[in-house]
Amino acid sequence: MTDAKTSDIQHVEDMSREFSKMEKPVMGTARLLTEGEIVLIPRPSTDPCDPLNLPLWHKWTILVIVTLFSVGGVLLASSVGVIMQTLEAYYDYNPRVSDLSLYPTLFMGIGNVVAIPLAHAFGRRPFFLLSCLLMVATCAWAAWSPTLEQHIAARDVMSLAAGQSEALCPIIIQEIFFLHEHARSLTWFSGLQSIGVGVLMIASAYLTDSLGWRWWYIVFGIVNLVVLVLAFLFVVETKYPRSISVLAGDIDPSELLDPAISIPEKITKSTRLPLDYTNYSRRSFVHDLRPWQGHNNWRLAIEAWKQIAVVFWFPNVFWLMLCSGAFLGIYVLCTTVFAGILMPPPYSFSATSLGYVMGSQTFVGVIAIPILGYGNDLVVKYLSRRNGGIIEPEYRLLSGIIPFLSLIIATVMFGKAGSHPDQYSWAGIAVSMNVIFFAYVGMVVTSFTYVISSYPTRSDSLLVVLCACRGFISFGISFGVNSFVKEKGFEGAMNICAIIVGILAALGIPVYVFGKSIRRMTQRYAMD
Template structure:
C-alpha cells in the first residue's frame, strides 16, 4: 500500500487580499450534524476510512506499547530503593529514574522527523524493537553504568510512546473524536502501567529486579508481534483545506470527486463512498510490509526547521514550558515518594509502596470521562453557542481545576515530606496521585490544542512538545533532586508550586489572545 507524502509540506495559498480563516477555527456543526474534520477521502487506504475494529486494534496496540515504555522509564520509583541496594557504592542511583526522561526527548528528536520522511510504521516498529533489546540489556547488565546505559538505550524507543503513538492515534480519528481517543490512550496507558507498577514490587521482591526487565521484555515482544500484524501506515497527505474541514481545491487528487458524493456536506451521516477503481484496495499482505518503500528525506530536515519555528510561537512555547514543568514535578515525585514512605515513621513495605500507585487508576476513571469526553462535549457546546464555529482554545478550559489541584498538591507534599512525624501518610499518597491529574491533563490538552491550532504542523508540534518537555523535566527534576538533598523537601516543592502558578497565570492571556496569535503565526504554517 502506497502512502502519500506528508501534509507538512503542502503549502497554503491565500486568495486575494482577504485574511484566511486561521487554522484552529472551523465550522464543526452544520444544521445539527457534526462535520468531519479533516474531510475523509474516497481512498480505501486513507487511515480515516479504516473500519472501527481496526482503529480500535491499532489504538490498543500502541497504547500497550506506550504502557510498557512509560513503565520501564518512569515506573522505577516504587522499586528504586530495592535496586539501589544492589549498588551500595553508588551515590546517585536516582539517575536511573532521571536520565531516561532526557533520552526520551532525544529519541523524539530523532524518530519524529524520520517518521515524516519514511512513514510512521517503520519508525514505530523499530522503536518497539528497541524496547525489547533494551529490556534484555538491563536484565543482564553487569554493573551500574551498564544498567544506566541500557535504560538510556531503551528510553530512545520508549520516547515514541508519547510522540509517535499520539500522532498515529490522532491520524485515525476526526476532530470531534480526538479528545476521547487521546483520553482513552492516556487512560489505558496509565491504568496498565500503574497496575504493572504494583505488580513490579511483587516481581522484584520474589524474583529480583532483573526479572522485572525480563517479564516486561517478554511483554514487549508480544506487543511487537501485534504491531507487525495490525499497526498499518497512517501517514497520508491532506490539503490545508481538508484539515480545516473545507472542500479541497484539488478534490480530484484528494479523492473526493464522485458521482454519488455530495461534496458540500461531509458529516457523520454523509460519508464519501470508497473508490476501489481509481485507488488500490487495502490488503493485509500489503499492510504487513515494514516500510512502504516511499521516502522523502528532505521532510526530516524541513521538520527541524518547522520545529524551531513553531517552538517560537508564544502559545506553543507556553505549552512546552507547561508540559516540561508538569513532567519534571511528576518525575521528582516518583523519585522521592517511595523513599519517604519506606522510612520512619511510615515504614511501608515495598509491596505496599507499589499499591500506592493504584490511586492513579482511580485518577483514570475520573480522567477519561471528565477530561476526555468532557472536553469533546464542552467543545461542541461552546461551538454551538458560537454559531457552530469551534476555536482551538476551547481545549484549554478544562485545565483550570487540575492546575489548581497540582499546585496545592506540591505545597502539601513538600510539607508532609519535610515533617513526616506531624503529617499523616495520606498527605504523601494523595498528593502524589493528585499531581498525576495535572500531568495527564496538560499532556492531553497540549496535544489536542497544538494539533487543532496548527493542523499542517502536527509532526513538528508533537515532537517539540514531547522532546522539549523531556529536556525541561530532566533539568528540573535533576536540579530539584540535588536541591532536595541540600535544602529539603519543602523548599524544592514550594519552588515547583511557584513555577506552576506563574505558568498558570500566563495561560490566561494565552486563552483570550490565542486566536490572534494563530492569525499572526499563520504565515509560517
C-alpha cells in the same frame, strides 16, 4: 432581460464586497457543526487506504496496541524507581545506580527529536515497529548485563525507543480519528496507560522481591515481544497526504474536477461519500504487512527539524511547553523524594507498599477518561454550537483549568505533609502525588489537543517540542532536586513550585483571549 442581467451583476458585486469584508480564515478555526451534525475534520477521502476510513474496530485495536507499547515504555524507562531499593542493594549502593533513572528522560527526549522527523519522511509504521523491536532487544541486554555500566547503557538505548510512546503514539492516534474525537481518544490512550503502568508497578515490586530484578526485564521483554507481533499484524501505516483545505474539513480542489459529481461542501456521517474502488486500490492485509509503505523523502525530515525550531517560538506553543515541563518536573520531584518520606518513621512503609502508592495511578486513569476526554469534547461541542457551529482551538484550553487547580492544591499539600509528618496522615503524600499525576495527564491532553487543532500541518513538530522539551526539563530538574529540597525544605520547595504554576496559569488568560490573533500572526510559518 436587461434588467435581470443588471440585477445579476449587481448581486455578484454585492457578494464580492461582502466577501472582501470577511475575515481571512485562520488556521485552526473551522466549522465543526452544520445543520446539527458534526463535520468530519479532517475531510475523509474516498480512498479505501485512507486511515480515516479504517473500520472502528481496527482504529481501537491500533489505539490499544500503541497504548500497550507505551505502558511498557513508560514502565521500563521511567518507573524504575519502584525497584530502585533492590538495585541499590544489588550494586552495593554504588552512587552511579541513580544513573539508571536519571538519564532515561534525557534519552527519551533525544529519541523524539531524532525519530519523529524521520517518521515524517518515511512513515510511522517502520519506526513504530523498530521501536518495538528495540524494546525487546534492550530488555534482553539489560536482563543479562554483566556490569552496572552495561545496565545503564542498555537503559539509555531502551529509552530512545520508549520515547516514541510520548509523541509517535499520539501522532498515530490523531491520524486515525477525527478532530471531534481527539480528546477522548488521546485521553483513552493516557488513561489506559496510567492504569496499565499503575497495576504493573504494583506487580513489579512483588516480582523483583520474589525473583530478582533481572526477571523484571525478562517478563516485560516477553510482553514487548507480544506487542511487536500485534503491531506487525494490525498497526498499519497512518501517514496520509492531505491538503490544508482538507485538514480544515473543506473541499479539496481535486474533488471538483468532475462537475457531474455532486460533492457536499462539508462531510458528516450522513453525507459521507462511499469508498471509490474504481480509482483507488482496495486495502490489502498482505500489503499492510509490509513494514515500509513507500514513503521516502529525506527533504521532509530536514523540513521537520526546521519546523521544530520555528514552532518552538510560537507564543502559545512556548507557554504550553513551559506548562508541560513544570507539571512533569513537579511530578518527578515528588516521585524522587516520596520514598524518603514514607519509609522512615512515623509512616514506616515497606518497599512493596511503595508500589501501591505509585500504583494508585490506576485511579487517575479511571477518573481522567470521563473528565478530561469526553468532558473536553462535550465542552468544545457546546461552545462551537453557541459560536454558530465554528470551533476555535482555544476552547480546548478550558479543560486545563482543572489540572492547574489540582496541581496547585496538591503541591501545597504535599509540601506541608512532607515537612510535618507528625501532623499529617500518609495520605497527604500518597494522595497528593497521584493528584499531581492527574494534573500532569490533564496538561498532556490539553496541550496535545490544542496544538493539533491549532496547527494541523505541524502536528509532528509540535508534539516533538512538547514531549522532548518536557523530557529535557525533567532531566535538568532531576539534577537539582535533592539540593533544592535540602535548602528550602519540603514545604518551601513545593510552595515555590505552586507559585510558578500559578504564574503559568495567569499567563494562560492572554493565551486564551488572544489565541486567535496569535494563530493569525504565526500561521504563515505553519503553512506548507
